[in-house]
Amino acid sequence: MVKGLFNISRWEEAFANMDTFGEGMLMTIKVAILGLLVSLLLGIIFGVISTTKVKILQIISRIYVEFFQNTPLVVQVFFYYNGLPQILQGILGTSRPVRLSKLLLGVIGVGFYHGAYIAEVIRTGIEAVPKGQTEAAYSQGFTKIQTMRYIILPQTLKLILPPLANQALNLVKNTSVLALVAGGDLMYHSDNIVSNSGFLQGYIISCVLYFIICYPLAALVRRLEIRSKKTPTPKKMKPMEVA
Amino acid sequence: MKKRVLSMLMALMMVVALLGGCSSGSKDSDTATTAAGETTAGNTEDPGLQAIKDAGKLKVGVKVDVPSFGLQNTATGEYEGLEVDIAYAVAAEIFGVTPEEAKEQGLVEFQGVTAKTRGPLLDNGELNLVAATFTITEERKLSWNFSTPYYEDALGLMCLESSGYETMADLDGAIIGVAQGATTKDAIAAYIAEQGLDIEVEFQEFDGYPALSAALSSGNIDVFSVDRAILAGYNDDTTKILPERFGTQEYGVATALYAKELTEVVEKVVTDLLSSGEMDKMISGWGIE
Incomplete structure (x- = not known):
């Protein structure tokens, strides 16, 4: 098994598929970017409404988060793949099941899944800012919105950036779930290449390609972590004009 | 900053070592290579x-x-x-x-x-x-x-009863699901060329027959193609097998x-x-x- 890894002709054969790898990598990147946008949107909406005082919004957000955090992504994607086309057929009354594009499937899959995690990140971020900050802002005459905008959110943002970037990193790797439903992503193509050739070079190439996408994100996480530990220094402000 | 550059360098080195090491080490590989696997245990x-x-x-x-x-x-x-x-x-x-x-x-x-x-x-x-x-x-x-x-078998094409396909010539634009690591894909392409059919089909590869069968019944693929013996086990009253027999093979x-x-x-x-x-x-x- 290991000996085969040092066989140059197998490497040549694996590299001959570089076009296919590229096609898969492009798909993976597309799914990752769109999936990240969807998950951020969902995360912000559900994260913010779970910190409001409205009970029903809190419950809705809780249900969303708990459901997606506590079921495997693979099951969710299998459900979207095998179930959604028929459900949509029923709703829209078409003659055939409504086929979802693989891109959409991936974006929904990782978007909803990571949206739940991001909602939690945002909720804990908002709750982590001490209550005294809000009270101090009110005492200085800030309105509710101004307090959020100028006092709470800037502090939240610094706290949540490292875990957010971490979610983005995991999201990229989780796009590989598409391989199980013939999704045309990087893992799908590498798995096909490996099973057609019978040797493992394809997996190594795909590891390297995933690494190329993920390493910059991991580096970003580390940088943000270091930055979030620093004590804030006041910005240089222009002297206020006296009216 | 220095640390970051260093870590980038290390990562790069790892990749190069992985690729380079693999190709340069090939000279001590004396096993015969074959197309179909991590063989050959002749020794x-x-x-x-x-x-x-x-x-x-x-x-x-x-x-x-x-x-x-x-x-x-x-x-x-x-x-x-x-x-x-x-x-x-x-x-x-x-x-x-x-x-x-x-x-x-x-x-x-x-x-x-x-x-x-x-x-x-x-x-x-x-x-x-x-x-x-x-x-x-x-x-x-x-x-x-x-x-x-x-046993001698041929390949077959199975589609949903409701699909309206009658022969292979109707399959223009269809998505054909095949099993990973099987010879089906090449055989279909060869048959289309041999018959001079003017159709374009797309292939998707799945890890197992149950996955293929599920993909067919959920409407994600139009045709499930594999050895006829295997198809027969998945054929029920919602599906039908097209008349074409091709790609004869022996088990x-x-x-x-x-x-x-x-x-x-x-x-x-x-x-x-x-x-x-x-x-x-x-x-x-x-x-x-």
């Missing part, structure tokens, strides 16, 4: 039949998802099908009992395999033989020993290249079953056309 000693007798069990790879050939009964966990029976016949020959006794005494240890896993499992000695709708090809003969074919029992003694026994059992007409009875007994 491995033939453990002979004695090793199997000592173990008291014959280890056989079969399909678990092909009705009538190799299927694991979900209720009992038992393996059943034509290829399972062939495995018992081989075990009976080795241990000097009848096939029924071999079954009762549990002389065969079955393991489920797929098109992707059966070759490597034979090579690393995890399995003594494989009877798993294994098509004999010239390329594969370089990697494994095959018995005389015990054989595979053994590792080094297992010379076992190969001879397997060959003897299969040819005996064929010449005595027992094989035909077994095939029709399992309801295979």
Whole structure:
């Protein structure tokens, strides 16, 4: 098994598929970017409404988060793949099941899944800012919105950036779930290449390609972590004009 | 800053070492390369039949998802099908009992395999033989020993009854699902070219037949194409099989290249079953056309 890894002709054969790898990598990147946008949107909406005082919004957000955090992504994607086309057929009354594009499937899959995690990140971020900050802002005459905008959110943002970037990193790797439903992503193509050739070079190439996408994100996480530990220094402000 | 540059450099080095190391190390690789797997165990000693007798069990790879050939009964966990029976016949020959006794005494240890896993499992000695709708090809003969074919099959195309497809010529723009590591994709492309059909089809590859069947019934693929024997097990009143027969292929029992003694026994059992007409009875007994 290991000996085969040092066989140059197998490497040549694996590299001959570089076009296919590229096609898969492009798909993976597309799914990752769109999936990240969807998950951020969902995360912000559900994260913010779970910190409001409205009970029903809190419950809705809780249900969303708990459901997606506590079921495997693979099951969710299998459900979207095998179930959604028929459900949509029923709703829209078409003659055939409504086929979802693989891109959409991936974006929904990782978007909803990571949206739940991001909602939690945002909720804990908002709750982590001490209550005294809000009270101090009110005492200085800030309105509710101004307090959020100028006092709470800037502090939240610094706290949540490292875990957010971490979610983005995991999201990229989780796009590989598409391989199980013939999704045309990087893992799908590498798995096909490996099973057609019978040797493992394809997996190594795909590891390297995933690494190329993920390493910059991991580096970003580390940088943000270091930055979030620093004590804030006041910005240089222009002297206020006296009216 | 310095630290970051350093870590980037380290990562880059790792990648280069991985790739470079692999190609430069190729000179000490003296194993023959074959197209179909992490072979060739030619330098491995033939453990002979004695090793199997000592173990008291014959280890056989079969399909678990092909009705009538190799299927694991979900209720009992038992393996059943034509290829399972062939495995018992081989075990009976080795241990000097009848096939029924071999079954009762549990002389065969079955393991489920797929098109992707059966070759490597034979090579690393995890399995003594494989009877798993294994098509004999010239390329594969370089990697494994095959018995005389015990069944001849063609490829088929299965679609939903409601799809309105009648022949292959209707399949323009269709998505055809095939199994990973199978020869189906090439065979279909060759058939389309040979017949001069003016159609464009797209292929998607799946990890197993249940996944393919689910993809067909959920409408994600238009056609499920694989060996007709396998298709028959998935055909029900919502689906139909198109009339085209193409890509004729033969199934054989595979053994590792080094297992010379076992190969001879397997060959003897299969040819005996064929010449005595027992094989035909077994095939029709399992309801295979």
